[in-house]
Amino acid sequence: DGGITQSPKYLFRKEGQNVTLSCEQNLNHDAMYWYRQDPGQGLRLIYYSQIVNDFQKGDIAEGYSVSREKKESFPLTVTSAQKNPTAFYLCASRTRGSNIQYFGAGTRLSVL
Amino acid sequence: ELKVEQNPLFLSMQEGKNYTIYCNYSTTSDRLYWYRQDPGKSLESLFVLLSNGAVKQEGRLMASLDTKARLSTLHITAAVHDLSATYFCAVDRGGTSYGKLTFGQGTILTVHP
Numbered sequence: 001d002g003g004i005t006q007s008p009k010y011l012f013r014k015e016g017q018n019v020t021l022s023c024e025q026n027l028n029h030d031a032m033y034w035y036r037q038d039p040g041q042g043l044r045l046i047y048y049s050q051i052v053n054d055f056q057k058g059d060i061a062e063g064y065s066v067s068r069e070k071k072e073s074f075p076l077t078v079t080s081a082q083k084n085p086t087a088f089y090l091c092a093s094r095t096r097g098s099n100i101q102y103f104g105a106g107t108r109l110s111v112l
Numbered sequence: 113e114l115k116v117e118q119n120p121l122f123l124s125m126q127e128g129k130n131y132t133i134y135c136n137y138s139t140t141s142d143r144l145y146w147y148r149q150d151p152g153k154s155l156e157s158l159f160v161l162l163s164n165g166a167v168k169q170e171g172r173l174m175a176s177l178d179t180k181a182r183l184s185t186l187h188i189t190a191a192v193h194d195l196s197a198t199y200f201c202a203v204d205r206g207g208t209s210y211g212k213l214t215f216g217q218g219t220i221l222t223v224h225p
Contacts (some may be wrong), residue, residue, distance in 0.1 A: 031211055033211075040217075040218075041217055041218070042116075042200055042202075042215035042216050042217045042218050043155075043200070043202075043213075043215045044215070045212060045213070045214075048211070048212065050211070058212070090154060090155065092155075094211060099143060099145070099160050099162065099204070100145070100157050100160055101145075101157075101211075101213065102157070103147075103154045103155040103156075104154060105153070105154045106153075106154050
């Protein structure tokens with residue numbers, strides 16, 4: 001089955017800890033995106049990548065980092081500098097020439 | 113900075129009734145998307161509107177785009193319980209920011225018997 005796989009589904013972070021959220025797609029999509037969703041709010045763009053080995057900051061990149069070493073993978077690291085990391089994180093991807101972004105099932109991150 | 117505003121934010125409807133969700137945006141764009149999200153779940157693409165006057169329909173939902181008024185509507189006809197969800201509009205920033213979406217706050221729709 002083609003799709004976008006995010007893992008884990010639930011993640012808990014301790015104070016001062018970095019955690020990494022995984023996003024893998026087997027759709028052969030070129031562009032990948034990370035969004036954050038807070039309760040009762042819309043999605044906000046954290047980082048995005050149009051091609052391998054290249055990525056750009058979105059609107060709320062502070063406290064986050066990404067890498068794009070492979071076309072199918074776009075992991076997001078929530079660093080200790082992100083003081084309010086509790087949120088629902090969604091990964092999306094899009095193929096060049098298409099307008100639609102397809103979303104993974106999300107990772108819910110909480111702070112212990 | 114592009115701002116996207118939806119209204120209403122909460123909508124409680126009776127089954128069988130009609131209603132419209134509005135999506136206003138602040139700067140020029142000719143690409144607008146509607147998504148549906150069930151509680152705790154991911155987003156599902158509903159409609160892609162790519163030009164002024166575009167109208168798309170799927171079942172009891174119909175979406176339209178007026179780029180001159182910077183307004184999109186999502187019209188619900190004869191609502192049924194299965195339509196209960198949160199609906200988001202998202203606007204593509206275009207140009208060098210093509211593919212970057214700005215989302216509205218979402219409209220939580222609850223359909224009652």
